[in-house]
Amino acid sequence: MLRKIREILALVFFVSITLLFLDFTGTIHTWLGWMAKIQFMPALFAVNTLVLVFLFLLTLIFGRVYCSVICPLGVMQDVISRISGMRKKKKNRFTYSVAYFYLRNIVLAIFIAAFFLGAGSVVALLSPYSSYGRIASNLLAPVWQLGNNVLAYFAERADSYAFYSTEVWIKSLPTFIIALVTFVVIFVLAWRNGRTYCNTICPVGTILGYVSRFSFFRIKIDSDKCKNCRLCSKQCKASCIDIKNHNVDYTRCVSCMNCLDSCKHGAIHYEFRFHGKKKDENGKEEFKTVETDNSRRTFLTTAVAVAAGSALKAQEMKVDGGLAKIIDKKVPKRNTPILPPGALSKNSFAKKCTGCQLCVSVCPNQVLRPSTDLMKLMQPEMSYEKGYCRPECTKCSEVCPTGAINLISMADKASTQIGHAVFIMENCVAVKDNVNCGNCERHCPTGAITMIHSKAGDKTSPQIPSVNVERCIGCGACENLCPSRPFSAIYVEGHERHRMI
Secondary structure: OHHHHHHHHHHHHHHHHHHHHHOOOOOOHHHHOHHHHOOHHHHHHOOOHHHHHHHHHHHHHHOOHHHHHHOHHHHHHHHHHHHHHHHHOOOOOOOOOOOOHHHHHHHHHHHHHHHHHOOHHHHHHHOHHHHHHHHHHHHHHHHHHHHHHHHHHHHHHOOOOOOOOOOOOOOOHHHHHHHHHHHHHHHHHHHHHOOHHHHHOOHHHHHHHHHHOOOOEEEEEOOOOOOOOOHHHHHOOOOOEEOOOOEEOOOOOOOOOHHHHHOOOOOEEEEEOOOOOEEOOOOOEEOOOOOOOHHHOOOOOOOOOOOOOOOOOOOOOOEEOOOEEOOOOOOOOOOOOEOOOOOOEHHHHHHHOOOOOHHHHHOOOOOEEEOOOHHHOOOEEEOOOOOOOOOOOOHHHHHOOOOOOOOOOHHHHOOEEEEEEEEOHHHOHHHHHOOOOOHHHHHOOOOOEEEEEOOOOOOOOOEEEEEOOOOOOOOOHHHHHOOOOOOOOEEEEEEEEEEEO
């Protein structure tokens, strides 16, 4: 029964968290966004004391159930391991192995050093939640979006707008490669040996493992009843049951309960650590299994809301009047990257962001993408080749679980200056082709752009934009909608520290 409960809860968390990364509408976050915020790493970076205390108490009482129920990367390994067992037709394929304490502690030391030194790239690589986020957003999301586009294609021909198509594209090739390599490594380890990654590399598993050593409820082996059949150790995907010495390595045990069902002699129990031991008629210690009070057990139920309804595409058409093909824009070289409103500053964002890609997944305007800079690799930054940051959208601040992007209102966003526009005269079509354009002025939501004659005093000269940097908020509407190709005649330069205007 305990194993079934654990598997049901694990499946609910795994599917729900996966949907958070697949849902490009951001609707599911209204219902399930809290699941991202109770992950260990996001809570640590957000200094969410309440969640951290809850997770430590949960581990102290029940052992590493976080790793086997809440952590999506841990559950993914269980799924892969289960499929491997079915494929090989081997139910009892694991064996006990000694713990690699040195490797675990070295990885943990590297993680702690990177955390305090602000090395976001290293932290992002080691964080289990972020690793799964990259796998879901880079490998699973494109498949999900293609399936959505197929449904949208047929729905449109049936005069239904329950679905709308979305563009499928690789937002960052380095991040895609890292996600692919991470998935392959974890897949191979889980396929062959179950929880190897969790118990040798994952810093969260190491931290919770130290707490789990003192857990109140734990697996215990009755040496008098044990027949040394090794069925329990062959079912243990954490390879932590030393049946020869009747010991369990509680730093690696994830409380999956598989061993309980495998034992045919009643020699393994999940029981309270400090309960009094009674003796039978022969003077031997009698093991009692603690019965679970159903009145105190809470079953998690989840209602997943599927986004429905028509939506207007934010992107512009790829052809001009159906005649001339428009060349794709190229990313301009920015001296300072553009960070989303709510990030406050470059330093604050770099210290708190774990590169989980959740904000990138839900951005409806496709302006957020993982950075390719080595020092902040996989952390999101903004670019306006495919859209611009619309003042009415605050999706990224709503879903960020670490506090790297603070929750911001639409009114505050419209007043937050994340950058300012810079005009490049030699790229402007008005100068090159001697025509009037004014596209940047018409679409500026803050009225920060006015058109002036390119030659002072000559009213016949073409008009060019003049930017009021005090009013510009850096939304990128001018850059995105500029007709110049391949580089816009006006682009946004980011600010290291955001300010209200």
